[in-house]
Amino acid sequence: MATQRTTTKPPKNLAPAPVPVEPVPCQPCGGTGNVAITVRVGRKRRPVGQQDGLCLNCLGEGIAPAA
Structure with missing residues (x-):
């Protein structure tokens, strides 16, 4: 019979959700x-x-174009 795993994986560091840019x-x-x-x-x-x-x-949008 296979040995039972007793340790848990460390949680993955998830990046925070990107903040919407105005x-x-x-x-x-x-x-x-x-x-x-x-x-x-x-x-x-x-x-x-x-x-x-x-x-x-x-071009009439009113929003600055991306550089």
Whole structure:
């Protein structure tokens, strides 16, 4: 008959569950996805106002892209 095992295995060190990381807002648009673009008119291209444009850094998502 086989000998009976009397010792127990040590518990495995399990890594703690990863903490969910909150997304960082995009720097140029501040997390809105839009940036102000100056509108220029006339022959001398004088600025007359601003309009909203798509943020080219995050492509309108508002979340900073992963490096």
